Amino acid sequence: MQTSGDPAPTVPTVSASEISRLAGVTRATVSNWRRRHDDFPAAVGGSENRPVFDLNEVREWLIGHGLDPARSPAAELRAVLRSRLTPADVARLLDELERADGRWTIGDHRDSDEPVDEVLRALDRCTAAEGMRVAIDILAERGLEEIAATGVYPTPEPVATLMAAVVAAAAPPIDVLDPACGGGSLLCAARAAGARELYGQDVLAVQVARARLVVTAETGVTPHLGVGDSLSADAFAGLEAAAVLCNPPYGQRDWGSAELAFDPRWEYGLPPRGESELAWVQHALAHLRPGGTAAVLLPPAVAARNAGRKIRANLVRAGTLRAVIGLPPGVAQPWHIGLHIWVLRKSDSGPVGDHLLFVDTDTEQPDTDWAALSDRVAEAWRTFLGATPRRAADAGLAAVARLIDVLDDTVDLTPARYVRTDLEPRAVSDRTAAAVTTLGESTTRLAAQVAALTGWRESPERSWRSVTVAELADRGRLDWIRAVHGGPVDAESAARPVLTAPDVASGAPPSATTATVAPAEATVLAAGDILVPAVRSDRGGGRAARVAGPQDAGAVRGPHIHLLRADPASLDPWFVAGFLGGGENQPMTRTATIRFDPSRLRIPILPLAEQHRYGALFRELFLTRVAAREAADAAERAAEQLTAGLTAGALEPDDTGDRR
Incomplete structure (x- = not known):
C-alpha cells in the first residue's frame, strides 16, 4: 500500500x-x-x-x-x-x-x-x-473525516437485534440484504438470527470496507458487499432475498426522483421528491422473494406526512405493510425522536391479512428494561402472525386495527393513535387528573423561571474580538474531549448512570440507558464540564450546549457528546456554552452531519468578571428553555390523555357550564 x-x-x-x-x-x-x-x-x-x-x-x-x-x-x-x-x-x-x-x-x-x-x-x-x-x-x-454524509445514522445493537428478530419470527431467514449497510450492524444481527448468506451495499466505500471487517470477524461469514447508491446503482439487481433489513438515509432531496420516475420498483406509487424514505421502502420490497419480510427503520414523520398518504394507503390496502413499531426516543439516532420500524411482507399468493399491528414502546419510563420490552414486541408480532391476529393486542403496548379503520383521509400510521392503555373510566380519569396536575406544576415553575429571567440592559453596538475553540485548546485554556460512538461498556462504567445527547438539550439528569461507550473512551463527568451534542438537539436544528451540574457529576458521558473542560481561572463555563450556540456560530451548529467539529466555533475575548455576568444570564436562559419544554410536554401529555378519554367514551364533559 x-x-x-x-x-x-x-x-x-x-x-x-x-x-x-x-x-x-x-x-x-x-x-x-x-x-x-x-x-x-x-x-x-x-x-x-x-x-x-x-x-x-x-x-x-x-x-x-x-x-x-x-x-x-x-x-x-x-x-x-x-x-x-x-x-x-x-x-x-x-x-x-x-x-x-x-x-x-x-x-x-x-x-x-x-x-x-x-x-x-x-x-x-x-x-x-x-x-x-x-x-x-x-x-x-x-x-470518514473528509466525507460530508448527512442523514446517515448507525443502528445500535439493541435496535438491530429487534429488527432481526422480527424478520426471523416466521422462520430463520436464509439470506438477508441490507441496501444501506453502513458499518454492518444489521448484517451481524441477521447472522445471529440464523441468516447464512449476507448481502450489503453502501454509498460510502469506507463503510463497505468497515462492514466487511466487522461482519467477517464477528460472524465468521464473508458478506457479499457492493459500493454505490442502492437506489440509482443497485449492486444486487435481480436478487430476491428472504429478508431485508434497512436503516436508510433520512431526508434525502437528491435521491433521483426525476431520473427514476419510471422505475418498476414503484409498485405502490412514485415517491415524491421529499419522500425518499418511501423509495427505500419500495426498494426493500423489490428485493424480497414471495413470503419474505422486511424491517425498515424510519423517522416518525413518514407515518403521517401528507405527501406520502397515497403510497401508505396502497401499502395498507394490499396487505403489504403488516406492522408499525414505535420506538422510544434515545435508543437510536436522531436521539430526540422516537423512530418507527415498518414491517412489510411480500405476497406469496396466499390470503391477504385484513389487520395491521401497531406497537408503541414509548413508555416514558427512564428505567425501562429494553431487553424485556423487545421480547414483548417480538412476541406480539409472532402472535399477530398466528391464526388469530387479534390476540396480539397487549394493553399499553400493542393494538390490532382493521385495515378499513386505518384507510381514512390521512392514513396516519403513528402507533400511538391506535395503541390504547387501560380504558377503564376510573383509571383514565385518574391518569388525566394526574397529567393536568403535572401541567399545572410545570407552568408554575415556568412562570417562576420567567420572573427570574432579568438582568440585561441596552448596550451600545460592539464588535467582538474572538478566539476559536481549537485555539483555546492549544493555549491550554480548555481541554477538548471529542465525541465518541457507542460500543461495549466496561463493568465500572456500567454501574454509573449515563448522560445521553438528548439529556444535554433537555436538561434531564443522567439515567440508565441503552447507550454505552467503550471502556477506553468512557469519561466521568465533573460539575462545570461544557457539554456540546454532536447531533442536532432542538426543533430549529441547532445544538444546545449546557454546563454539567452537581446532578451530572460522576455519570458517564454518553455517545455523540463533545466535552470541553475550561480552565476556571480563564473561562466561565456558562459564558462559553452560551456563545457556542449563538451569533456567528449558529450556521455551523446547524450542520446536519453527526461528525460535528466544534473546533472552529468562536468565543469572544472578555475579562473573567464580565464573562461571569454573561454566564449567569445564559444559565437562566437555559433553565427557562428547559422549563418551557417541560411545560409544553406536560401540556401535550394532558391533551393526549383527555382527548383519548373523551373519544374512547371513558370520559365525558361534566355539568360545570358553558365553556365557550
Missing part, C-alpha cells in the same frame, strides 16, 4: 491534545508540563500555536515520570492515525486490511511502509485491549 501526499516523517508525531489522551490528563495539564519541566520533549514540527511532538520521545518521558502512556490503546491508535495517515490513506488501508493469525495485516507482498506498519501495531494493541469493533470504528472515523 502506498500512502498519499508528502513523504511521511521518519518518526510518528502527536499533538498536545493527543498527548493528553495518551496520558489520561487534561490539555491544560500538558501545557503545564511543557512550562514546568525542562526535560519535556521539544516540538519537532507544527506551528507555534499547534506544535507536534515525537511520539516515541513522549512515551519515554511519560514512563520516566511514572505515567502509563499505553493505558488507552484507543487514544494511542487515534494519535498514530492522525500523525501518520491521511483520511484517504486510511480509506485505502481499510479496503486492504485483513485479519490473519490473530493480527492485522495488509498482505505479505508489499514493500516496507513505515507509517502503515506503525498503524498496524497500534491497531493490534487496540484490538487486544478494547476489541475488534472499537479498533475498526476508530479507523473508520478517521477515514
Whole structure:
C-alpha cells in the first residue's frame, strides 16, 4: 500500500491534545508540563500555536515520570492515525486490511511502509485491549473525516437485534440484504438470527470496507458487499432475498426522483421528491422473494406526512405493510425522536391479512428494561402472525386495527393513535387528573423561571474580538474531549448512570440507558464540564450546549457528546456554552452531519468578571428553555390523555357550564 501526499516523517508525531489522551490528563495539564519541566520533549514540527511532538520521545518521558502512556490503546491508535495517515490513506488501508493469525495485516507482498506498519501495531494493541469493533470504528472515523454524509445514522445493537428478530419470527431467514449497510450492524444481527448468506451495499466505500471487517470477524461469514447508491446503482439487481433489513438515509432531496420516475420498483406509487424514505421502502420490497419480510427503520414523520398518504394507503390496502413499531426516543439516532420500524411482507399468493399491528414502546419510563420490552414486541408480532391476529393486542403496548379503520383521509400510521392503555373510566380519569396536575406544576415553575429571567440592559453596538475553540485548546485554556460512538461498556462504567445527547438539550439528569461507550473512551463527568451534542438537539436544528451540574457529576458521558473542560481561572463555563450556540456560530451548529467539529466555533475575548455576568444570564436562559419544554410536554401529555378519554367514551364533559 502506498500512502498519499508528502513523504511521511521518519518518526510518528502527536499533538498536545493527543498527548493528553495518551496520558489520561487534561490539555491544560500538558501545557503545564511543557512550562514546568525542562526535560519535556521539544516540538519537532507544527506551528507555534499547534506544535507536534515525537511520539516515541513522549512515551519515554511519560514512563520516566511514572505515567502509563499505553493505558488507552484507543487514544494511542487515534494519535498514530492522525500523525501518520491521511483520511484517504486510511480509506485505502481499510479496503486492504485483513485479519490473519490473530493480527492485522495488509498482505505479505508489499514493500516496507513505515507509517502503515506503525498503524498496524497500534491497531493490534487496540484490538487486544478494547476489541475488534472499537479498533475498526476508530479507523473508520478517521477515514470518514473528509466525507460530508448527512442523514446517515448507525443502528445500535439493541435496535438491530429487534429488527432481526422480527424478520426471523416466521422462520430463520436464509439470506438477508441490507441496501444501506453502513458499518454492518444489521448484517451481524441477521447472522445471529440464523441468516447464512449476507448481502450489503453502501454509498460510502469506507463503510463497505468497515462492514466487511466487522461482519467477517464477528460472524465468521464473508458478506457479499457492493459500493454505490442502492437506489440509482443497485449492486444486487435481480436478487430476491428472504429478508431485508434497512436503516436508510433520512431526508434525502437528491435521491433521483426525476431520473427514476419510471422505475418498476414503484409498485405502490412514485415517491415524491421529499419522500425518499418511501423509495427505500419500495426498494426493500423489490428485493424480497414471495413470503419474505422486511424491517425498515424510519423517522416518525413518514407515518403521517401528507405527501406520502397515497403510497401508505396502497401499502395498507394490499396487505403489504403488516406492522408499525414505535420506538422510544434515545435508543437510536436522531436521539430526540422516537423512530418507527415498518414491517412489510411480500405476497406469496396466499390470503391477504385484513389487520395491521401497531406497537408503541414509548413508555416514558427512564428505567425501562429494553431487553424485556423487545421480547414483548417480538412476541406480539409472532402472535399477530398466528391464526388469530387479534390476540396480539397487549394493553399499553400493542393494538390490532382493521385495515378499513386505518384507510381514512390521512392514513396516519403513528402507533400511538391506535395503541390504547387501560380504558377503564376510573383509571383514565385518574391518569388525566394526574397529567393536568403535572401541567399545572410545570407552568408554575415556568412562570417562576420567567420572573427570574432579568438582568440585561441596552448596550451600545460592539464588535467582538474572538478566539476559536481549537485555539483555546492549544493555549491550554480548555481541554477538548471529542465525541465518541457507542460500543461495549466496561463493568465500572456500567454501574454509573449515563448522560445521553438528548439529556444535554433537555436538561434531564443522567439515567440508565441503552447507550454505552467503550471502556477506553468512557469519561466521568465533573460539575462545570461544557457539554456540546454532536447531533442536532432542538426543533430549529441547532445544538444546545449546557454546563454539567452537581446532578451530572460522576455519570458517564454518553455517545455523540463533545466535552470541553475550561480552565476556571480563564473561562466561565456558562459564558462559553452560551456563545457556542449563538451569533456567528449558529450556521455551523446547524450542520446536519453527526461528525460535528466544534473546533472552529468562536468565543469572544472578555475579562473573567464580565464573562461571569454573561454566564449567569445564559444559565437562566437555559433553565427557562428547559422549563418551557417541560411545560409544553406536560401540556401535550394532558391533551393526549383527555382527548383519548373523551373519544374512547371513558370520559365525558361534566355539568360545570358553558365553556365557550
